[in-house]
Amino acid sequence: QSALTQPPSASGSPGQSVTISCTGTSSDVGGYNYVSWYQQHPGKVPKLMIYEVTKRPSGVPDRISGSKSGNTASLTVSGLQAEDEAEYYCSSYAGNNNFVFGTGTKVTVL
Protein backbone atom coordinates (compact mmCIF):
# COMPACT_ATOMS: atom_id res chain seq x y z
CA GLN A 1 0.00 0.00 0.00
CA SER A 2 2.47 2.63 -1.13
CA ALA A 3 1.16 6.15 -1.67
CA LEU A 4 0.57 7.19 -5.25
CA THR A 5 3.27 9.53 -6.54
CA GLN A 6 2.42 13.15 -7.29
CA PRO A 7 4.77 16.08 -7.97
CA PRO A 8 5.18 18.21 -4.82
CA SER A 9 4.28 21.40 -6.63
CA ALA A 10 2.85 22.87 -9.83
CA SER A 11 2.17 26.43 -10.88
CA GLY A 12 0.71 28.59 -13.60
CA SER A 13 -0.39 32.13 -14.31
CA PRO A 14 -4.05 33.14 -14.27
CA GLY A 15 -5.80 31.87 -17.38
CA GLN A 16 -3.19 29.20 -18.06
CA SER A 17 -3.53 25.45 -17.54
CA VAL A 18 -1.78 23.19 -15.10
CA THR A 19 -1.69 19.40 -15.19
CA ILE A 20 -0.93 17.22 -12.19
CA SER A 21 0.15 13.60 -12.56
CA CYS A 22 -0.62 10.70 -10.23
CA THR A 23 1.48 7.59 -10.77
CA GLY A 24 0.63 4.22 -9.32
CA THR A 25 0.85 0.63 -10.44
CA SER A 26 -1.23 -1.95 -12.27
CA SER A 27 -2.64 -2.92 -8.86
CA ASP A 28 -4.27 0.43 -8.28
CA VAL A 29 -4.43 3.26 -10.86
CA GLY A 30 -3.81 0.98 -13.84
CA GLY A 31 -6.14 -1.76 -12.68
CA TYR A 32 -9.35 0.11 -11.93
CA ASN A 33 -11.31 3.10 -13.20
CA TYR A 34 -11.81 4.35 -9.66
CA VAL A 35 -9.44 7.29 -9.61
CA SER A 36 -10.63 10.41 -7.84
CA TRP A 37 -9.18 13.86 -7.18
CA TYR A 38 -9.64 16.18 -4.19
CA GLN A 39 -8.93 19.85 -3.61
CA GLN A 40 -8.03 21.04 -0.14
CA HIS A 41 -7.57 24.65 0.89
CA PRO A 42 -5.58 25.32 4.07
CA GLY A 43 -7.57 24.48 7.17
CA LYS A 44 -10.50 23.20 5.14
CA VAL A 45 -12.11 19.84 4.47
CA PRO A 46 -11.13 18.13 1.20
CA LYS A 47 -13.56 18.57 -1.70
CA LEU A 48 -14.21 15.98 -4.40
CA MET A 49 -13.33 17.33 -7.85
CA ILE A 50 -13.22 14.22 -10.09
CA TYR A 51 -14.41 10.63 -9.62
CA GLU A 52 -14.23 7.51 -11.80
CA VAL A 53 -11.24 9.04 -13.65
CA THR A 54 -13.18 11.62 -15.67
CA LYS A 55 -16.52 12.43 -14.02
CA ARG A 56 -17.24 15.77 -12.35
CA PRO A 57 -19.63 16.07 -9.40
CA SER A 58 -22.37 18.63 -9.67
CA GLY A 59 -21.01 22.12 -9.09
CA VAL A 60 -17.44 21.45 -10.24
CA PRO A 61 -16.67 23.63 -13.29
CA ASP A 62 -15.90 22.02 -16.65
CA ARG A 63 -12.46 23.63 -16.68
CA ILE A 64 -11.53 20.81 -14.30
CA SER A 65 -10.87 17.51 -16.10
CA GLY A 66 -9.37 14.11 -15.44
CA SER A 67 -7.79 11.39 -17.54
CA LYS A 68 -5.78 8.20 -17.25
CA SER A 69 -3.19 6.39 -19.32
CA GLY A 70 -1.78 3.14 -18.06
CA ASN A 71 -0.67 3.51 -14.45
CA THR A 72 -0.78 7.32 -14.47
CA ALA A 73 -3.81 9.51 -13.93
CA SER A 74 -3.85 13.25 -14.53
CA LEU A 75 -5.86 16.25 -13.39
CA THR A 76 -5.95 19.35 -15.57
CA VAL A 77 -7.10 22.73 -14.33
CA SER A 78 -7.70 25.08 -17.25
CA GLY A 79 -8.24 28.81 -17.08
CA LEU A 80 -6.44 29.02 -13.74
CA GLN A 81 -8.05 31.29 -11.16
CA ALA A 82 -6.80 32.52 -7.81
CA GLU A 83 -9.30 30.23 -6.05
CA ASP A 84 -7.61 27.18 -7.63
CA GLU A 85 -4.56 27.68 -5.43
CA ALA A 86 -4.75 24.70 -3.09
CA GLU A 87 -3.40 21.24 -2.36
CA TYR A 88 -4.63 18.49 -4.68
CA TYR A 89 -4.71 14.77 -3.89
CA CYS A 90 -5.46 11.80 -6.11
CA SER A 91 -6.86 8.52 -4.83
CA SER A 92 -7.41 5.09 -6.32
CA TYR A 93 -9.08 1.83 -5.45
CA ALA A 94 -6.34 -0.75 -4.88
CA GLY A 95 -8.31 -3.99 -4.70
CA ASN A 96 -9.36 -6.10 -1.69
CA ASN A 97 -11.46 -3.25 -0.28
CA ASN A 98 -8.39 -1.03 -0.03
CA PHE A 99 -7.80 2.49 -1.25
CA VAL A 100 -4.70 4.65 -1.50
CA PHE A 101 -4.11 8.40 -1.68
CA GLY A 102 -1.43 10.31 -3.53
CA THR A 103 1.32 12.32 -1.90
CA GLY A 104 -0.33 15.62 -2.74
CA THR A 105 0.52 18.54 -5.05
CA LYS A 106 0.55 22.19 -4.06
CA VAL A 107 -0.79 24.30 -6.92
CA THR A 108 0.30 27.93 -6.95
CA VAL A 109 -1.32 30.59 -9.09
CA LEU A 110 1.45 33.01 -9.99
Add this chain to the structure above:
Amino acid sequence: EVQLVESGGGLVQPGGSLRLSCAASGFTFSSHWMHWVRQGPGKGLVWVSRIKTDGSKIGYADSVKGRFTISRDNAKNTLYLQMSSLRDDDTGVYYCTREYGGSSDYWGQGALVTVSS
Protein backbone atom coordinates in the same frame (compact mmCIF):
# COMPACT_ATOMS: atom_id res chain seq x y z
CA GLU B 1 -28.61 18.01 3.28
CA VAL B 2 -25.95 15.37 3.79
CA GLN B 3 -24.19 15.72 7.14
CA LEU B 4 -21.41 13.69 8.72
CA VAL B 5 -20.47 14.65 12.27
CA GLU B 6 -17.48 13.01 13.95
CA SER B 7 -17.02 12.82 17.71
CA GLY B 8 -14.84 11.05 20.24
CA GLY B 9 -11.49 12.61 19.47
CA GLY B 10 -9.09 13.75 22.16
CA LEU B 11 -5.74 13.31 23.85
CA VAL B 12 -4.61 9.74 24.57
CA GLN B 13 -1.33 8.26 25.72
CA PRO B 14 0.70 5.94 23.50
CA GLY B 15 -0.68 2.43 23.79
CA GLY B 16 -4.11 3.72 24.70
CA SER B 17 -7.50 3.35 23.03
CA LEU B 18 -10.15 5.66 21.65
CA ARG B 19 -13.41 5.21 19.79
CA LEU B 20 -14.54 7.64 17.12
CA SER B 21 -18.16 7.97 16.05
CA CYS B 22 -19.65 9.52 12.94
CA ALA B 23 -23.32 10.44 12.95
CA ALA B 24 -24.80 10.51 9.46
CA SER B 25 -27.94 12.30 8.30
CA GLY B 26 -29.58 13.59 5.14
CA PHE B 27 -29.15 10.38 3.14
CA THR B 28 -29.88 6.66 3.32
CA PHE B 29 -26.89 5.61 5.44
CA SER B 30 -27.47 1.88 4.93
CA SER B 31 -27.06 2.27 1.15
CA HIS B 32 -23.50 3.62 1.19
CA TRP B 33 -20.09 2.18 1.83
CA MET B 34 -18.27 4.41 4.34
CA HIS B 35 -14.63 5.32 4.98
CA TRP B 36 -12.26 6.78 7.54
CA VAL B 37 -9.44 8.98 6.25
CA ARG B 38 -6.82 10.68 8.41
CA GLN B 39 -4.46 13.60 8.02
CA GLY B 40 -1.45 14.13 10.24
CA PRO B 41 -0.46 17.68 11.20
CA GLY B 42 0.89 19.38 8.10
CA LYS B 43 0.75 16.12 6.19
CA GLY B 44 -1.25 14.52 3.39
CA LEU B 45 -4.38 12.43 3.33
CA VAL B 46 -4.10 8.77 4.29
CA TRP B 47 -6.84 6.23 3.72
CA VAL B 48 -7.55 4.25 6.90
CA SER B 49 -10.52 1.93 6.44
CA ARG B 50 -13.68 1.11 4.47
CA ILE B 51 -16.86 -0.80 5.32
CA LYS B 52 -19.60 -2.14 3.09
CA THR B 53 -23.25 -1.16 3.46
CA ASP B 54 -24.09 -4.13 5.67
CA GLY B 55 -20.69 -4.46 7.34
CA SER B 56 -19.91 -7.72 5.55
CA LYS B 57 -16.79 -6.45 3.78
CA ILE B 58 -14.06 -4.39 5.38
CA GLY B 59 -10.64 -3.11 4.37
CA TYR B 60 -7.80 -1.55 6.38
CA ALA B 61 -4.59 0.23 5.60
CA ASP B 62 -1.56 -1.89 6.53
CA SER B 63 -0.53 0.76 9.08
CA VAL B 64 -3.66 0.19 11.19
CA LYS B 65 -4.47 -3.48 10.51
CA GLY B 66 -4.83 -5.40 13.75
CA ARG B 67 -5.11 -2.21 15.82
CA PHE B 68 -8.17 -0.43 14.41
CA THR B 69 -11.69 -1.80 13.92
CA ILE B 70 -14.33 -0.18 11.74
CA SER B 71 -18.00 -0.92 12.32
CA ARG B 72 -21.40 0.57 11.69
CA ASP B 73 -24.90 0.60 13.18
CA ASN B 74 -27.38 1.21 10.38
CA ALA B 75 -30.26 1.51 12.85
CA LYS B 76 -28.46 4.46 14.46
CA ASN B 77 -27.00 5.85 11.21
CA THR B 78 -23.60 5.79 12.84
CA LEU B 79 -20.10 4.76 11.76
CA TYR B 80 -17.41 3.85 14.28
CA LEU B 81 -13.65 3.48 14.44
CA GLN B 82 -12.26 1.67 17.45
CA MET B 83 -8.57 2.49 17.79
CA SER B 84 -6.23 0.62 20.10
CA SER B 85 -2.46 0.36 20.67
CA LEU B 86 -2.28 3.95 19.54
CA ARG B 87 1.09 5.33 18.44
CA ASP B 88 2.46 8.84 18.04
CA ASP B 89 2.08 8.63 14.26
CA ASP B 90 -1.66 7.98 14.62
CA THR B 91 -2.00 11.63 15.60
CA GLY B 92 -4.11 13.68 13.23
CA VAL B 93 -7.57 14.65 12.08
CA TYR B 94 -9.82 11.71 11.31
CA TYR B 95 -12.47 12.25 8.66
CA CYS B 96 -15.57 10.15 8.13
CA THR B 97 -16.54 10.03 4.44
CA ARG B 98 -19.36 8.69 2.31
CA GLU B 99 -18.44 6.65 -0.73
CA TYR B 100 -19.85 7.31 -4.18
CA GLY B 101 -18.40 5.94 -7.42
CA GLY B 102 -15.24 4.80 -5.68
CA SER B 103 -14.66 8.25 -4.24
CA SER B 104 -15.45 10.17 -1.05
CA ASP B 105 -18.15 12.62 -2.06
CA TYR B 106 -19.03 13.92 1.39
CA TRP B 107 -16.65 14.53 4.30
CA GLY B 108 -17.24 15.35 7.93
CA GLN B 109 -15.43 18.21 9.64
CA GLY B 110 -13.03 15.77 11.26
CA ALA B 111 -12.12 14.65 14.77
CA LEU B 112 -8.71 15.49 16.19
CA VAL B 113 -6.82 12.63 17.80
CA THR B 114 -3.60 13.44 19.64
CA VAL B 115 -1.40 10.60 20.83
CA SER B 116 1.14 11.92 23.30
CA SER B 117 2.51 11.24 26.73
